[in-house]
Structure formats: C-alpha cells, structure tokens
Amino acid sequence: MTAYEPSGAPGSGPAVGSGSAPGPGLAGCDAVVLAGGAARRLGGADKPGLRVGGRPLLDRVLAACAGARTTVVVADPRPTARPVTWAREDPPGGGPLAALAAGLAHTTEEHVVVVSADLPFLDAPTVGRLLSALTASDCDGVLLTDADGRDQPLVAAYRASALRRELAALTRDRADLAGLPLRRLTGALRLIRVPDAVASFDCDTWDDIATARARIREHGHVLDEWITAAKDELGIDLDVDTGVLLDLARDAAHGVARPAAPLTTFLVGYAAGRAGGGPEAVAETARKAAALAQRWALEAADAGPAPAPGEPDVAPDATPDTRPDA
Numbered sequence: 001m002t003a004y005e006p007s008g009a010p011g012s013g014p015a016v017g018s019g020s021a022p023g024p025g026l027a028g029c030d031a032v033v034l035a036g037g038a039a040r041r042l043g044g045a046d047k048p049g050l051r052v053g054g055r056p057l058l059d060r061v062l063a064a065c066a067g068a069r070t071t072v073v074v075a076d077p078r079p080t081a082r083p084v085t086w087a088r089e090d091p092p093g094g095g096p097l098a099a100l101a102a103g104l105a106h107t108t109e110e111h112v113v114v115v116s117a118d119l120p121f122l123d124a125p126t127v128g129r130l131l132s133a134l135t136a137s138d139c140d141g142v143l144l145t146d147a148d149g150r151d152q153p154l155v156a157a158y159r160a161s162a163l164r165r166e167l168a169a170l171t172r173d174r175a176d177l178a179g180l181p182l183r184r185l186t187g188a189l190r191l192i193r194v195p196d197a198v199a200s201f202d203c204d205t206w207d208d209i210a211t212a213r214a215r216i217r218e219h220g221h222v223l224d225e226w227i228t229a230a231k232d233e234l235g236i237d238l239d240v241d242t243g244v245l246l247d248l249a250r251d252a253a254h255g256v257a258r259p260a261a262p263l264t265t266f267l268v269g270y271a272a273g274r275a276g277g278g279p280e281a282v283a284e285t286a287r288k289a290a291a292l293a294q295r296w297a298l299e300a301a302d303a304g305p306a307p308a309p310g311e312p313d314v315a316p317d318a319t320p321d322t323r324p325d326a
Helices: 057-064 096-104 124-135 160-170 206-215 222-234 242-255 260-274 279-302
Strands: 030-034 071-074 085-087 111-116 141-145 151-159 191-195
Touching: 030 057, 030 096, 057 071, 057 111, 057 124, 057 222, 071 096, 096 111, 096 160, 111 124, 111 160, 124 141, 124 151, 124 191, 151 160, 222 242, 242 260, 242 279, 260 279
Parallel strands: 030 071, 030 111, 071 085, 141 191
Antiparallel strands: 111 151, 141 151
C-alpha cells in the first residue's frame, strides 16, 4: 500500500475524478499500464477488475491515460472501457521490470507514461503534470512520491530512450529480466520527484480498497466521481461546467418546484444534443433555462398575496374596461 493522506493535506494533488481535460503534453506520449500482477495480498483476486466508484481499477487508470497516442496494457486481455494494445511478459508473472520491457516494445513515442493498474485516484491532469515536468527538463523521468516520501516508479513519465538504454544494459549479462526489481532500472536514471499522496495511492490490500471506496463518497468528491462514472458507462466523452448545471437545478427547484430540477436538466441535455452537443451547447441551453427559472421565480415573488375568498382577482383600482381580458 502507498500511504494515504486525507483530502487537503500537503501534496494531496488535484480533486479526485474531476473529469478535467488531459493535461498539457498528454497527446505526445504513449502509456504502458502494468496489470498482470499476482495480487497475493488480495488473496489472488482479480485486482484490475475490482471496482471503486462502480468502475474497475483498470478502467479508472485507462481514463487517466486517455490522451496517449497508444496505451499498452501488460496483462491477459479483458474487456475494457477504452481500446488498448495488449502485451504479456515472457514468462507471465516475471515481475514489473519484465512487464515494462514487454509493454515498451509496443510504443513509438519518446515520452512514455508508466503506471500500475491499481491507482484509483490517478487522473489526466496529474499525468499531464508529469509529462510537462519531463519535457521542461533534461532528466530521464519524473515520478510521484507518496505521503512518506517514497518513490513510486509506477506512477511516472519517462524518456523511452533512457528506459531502452538501461533495459539493454541489464540484459547484457543475463537471458531475461524475470525476477529483477524495478529499482535496478530506476536506480540508473536521472529522476525528478513530485510529491502527491493521493494520486500515488495504490490498492494492495482489501483495506486499501475500502479506503478508496470510502474516499470517493466524501462530500467533496462524490458528485465528480458519479458524473465521471456515468459518462464512462454511457460512452459520453464530454466535459462541461457541472457548477452551471447544479446552479440551474437549484434555481428550478427553488423557483418552480422540486421535481423541476431533474426534468429541467434532462431537457437541457436533450436540447444541447439537438444543437450539436459539446460544452458550448450545454452552457448555452443551461443559460437559457436558468434565465427562465429566474423569471419564473421573480413572477412568483411579485404576485403578491392571493385574494381572500369572495374577493375579485383584480387590482383594487381596476375597472371592467381596463382589465387585460376586457
């Protein structure tokens, strides 16, 4: 397990599941995801398939790497939410160094993101920051450190040429890389370290899984997590200003009636889809609906008290020839 700090702690990184657009530089890289471990501390469970927030751990990591040109998953093939290239170390179970070499063989970009498949809080902005730090320096790689300051080489961005150089050096005197620890490679690299206690949190035990599942239900994360999970489930790749939609739902609920909130947001989505979709269409239709809800609320506020039983429903100074329906 990688140590975990509560939200807001130093080095806690970005909000979880924000659904933000990929960070700078993400499109100019490949990604290698190591997902073929034995999960011994989980009793041999299918760790990449374990769900956090309704989504398999592997799919959560793939979403964080969605901007990569090619994403290679080193594991036996399985259904995934996003298309990937599959690879396997030889022999299977040969360890992270052998798995990295197998995945790297399918990449072509100079910059490569290397991550494990058990990172529930990794997101695209964090991956983008790693790549930005790499491209802005002459180092071999940029990796995250956890709350205890320990290196996390499987939450990192590297220069592929540096990885290939050191992998070749390691195989000069031995037939394969099976069983070698990853530090045999990273120890020879010039690395930049970035502290991030949340994005580096990995799930090695059932307690880690429970911690991750509890955290995404915290008040500050649950809506973003739910929206991200729903978009993935429905195949929607769209980032919108959720604050605008929440404000609209509030205005409709308070200014019209409580059931108007979900119905109005549904109609906004439908109208935005008919208008061609996209964040701009959602924002414009939400703006129109919010203005209508505010006008509705103002009319209710200006209506004055209801007439008493038996009194005419007209202003005191109204006469038959001045009424609107006269």
